[in-house]
Amino acid sequence: MKYTGDANARYVLPAMQNMHDAIVSANLQGQIKVSTAIDTTLCTDNPQSIDLNCALFTSPEVVVQDGQYGYQNLFDALLDALYAALEKAGAPNLNIAVSESGWSSEGGNAATVGNAGTFYRNLINHVKQGTPRRSGRALETYLFAMFDENLKAAGIEQHFGLFLPDRQPKYHLTFG
Template sequence: MPVIEHLILSEGVCCGKNGNNLPSDQEVVSLYQTNSIGRMRIYYPNRDTLEALRGSNIEVILGVPNDNLRALADASAATTWIQNNVVAYSSNVRFRYIAVGNEVHPGDANARYVLPAMQNIHDAILSPNLQGQIKVSTAIDTTLLGISYPPSKGSFSDSANPYISPIINILRTNDAPLLANVYPYFRYTDNPQSIDLNYALFTSPEVVVQDGQYGYQNLFDALLDALYAALEKAGAANLSISVSESGWSSEGGNAATAGNAGTFYRNLINHVKQGAPRRSGKAIETYLFAMFDENLKAAAIEQHFGLFLPDRQPKYQLTFG
C-alpha cells in the first residue's frame, strides 16, 4: 500500500462513518498511524472508535451531534455525557477539542441550545480537571458572514450576530478557538462566473484580490481572513480560528474531478504551514475533509471527499509535511 508521508502538526483529517463499507475502527486508527496523521475529528462519541484510539497518541476533536444539543442544555445531562464519553477514555485518549454542534445556523431549531450546551460541557470538564487539556467550541460555516468580500469588510450577518456574539464571548473567556468549516469548493461552485478556478485551487500565479495591505492569491485565505475581520468587528481580535473542515470532491459535480481534488489537497497541505495574510507566519490548524469516501451520504459530490477509498488505498499522491 502506498504510504502518505508525514503529516505536520498543523493538520488533521476528519473521519466520518456514513458508509457501509468502511474499515474497522482499529484499521482506521492504524491507517492514521501508518501515515503519521496526528489529529482526527470525529462527529459523535462512537465507543468502538474511542476504544481504538486508546494509546494511539492521536489528538481528537470530539463532536456533540446537533440532535444532542437540547439534552445537553441540562447541566446534569452534560456531566453524564462528559463522564461517559470523555472521562472514561481520558487516561489514554488525547482529546483536544469538543465541538458542540456542527454548522448550526441561527434559524435552526437547535440554535438556542448551543450556548448553554457549550457552557455546561465546559463546566463538566472542570470537575475532572480537564480544562487545561480540552477546549470547548462549536463549528460554524462561512454562511454566517453577511459580507465576505473583500476580506477586510468581513462581518457576521444581522441574523447571525445575536447567535454568534455570546458564543464568541464564551470562547474568549475560556481561551478556546472558534472552529470553522471553510470550503473554497462550495464558494467557487456557487459563483463560477465570478471566481476563477485557479483562485480556488491555490494555483493562481499572482495576487487576485488586493485588499489594502493584504494580497490574496487563493480563496481559502480570503474566506479565513473574512472570518478574522468579522471577529475583529465583534470585539474578538485575538480569538484564533481552527479550520475544522476543508476539502474538495473528486466527482459528482461542477469541477469535482480527481485532478482538481488532488491539486486542492496538495496545495492546502503545503499552504497552511505559513498562515493567512491577517495571521501571517502562524500555521493554520486545519482538518482535511475527509479520510474516506462515504457511500451513505447524499448522492453526487457528498460521497466523494475521501483522501482514501474504503479499501484504504489512497486516492491521491499526497506528501504531508
C-alpha cells in the same frame, strides 16, 4: 444550527462563555476547549463568481485586495474574513481551527480527481504559513474526508475521500 438570520445565534457566544467558565472553575482549561462550527461551503455551480485558480491555491497573483491584505486564494480570504469578524467582536486573539476542508473528486462542477489532488496538496503546503492577516502562524486544519462515502446520496458528497472505499489512495500526498 444556521447562524445567518437565526434568532438563536445570539445565544451561541454566551453559552460558549458559560461552558468555558465551568471548565476553568474545574481547572480543566488546558485539557478541554470550547468551540463551535460554521459552514463556509461555497456554491461550485457558479464558476463565473469564483475563480478556480483562486480556489485551488494556484493563482499566480493577488485576486482580491482588502486594504493592506492581498489574497491569492479563497481559503485565506475566508479565514481572514472570520478573523476580521472576531476582531470586530472583541476577540482578536481567538484562533480558528479548520475542522473540515476538502474537494470532491466527482459529482459536480470542477469536481475532478486532478482538481481534488491539486487542492489537497496545495492546502497541506499552504497551512504552514498562515494567512495574510495572521502570517507565520500555522493553521490547525483537518482534511475531509479519509474515505469516499458511497452510501451518501449521489453527488459530490460521496467523493471527498482521500481513499476509495476499498482503501486505495486517490492521490499522492505528503505531510512532511
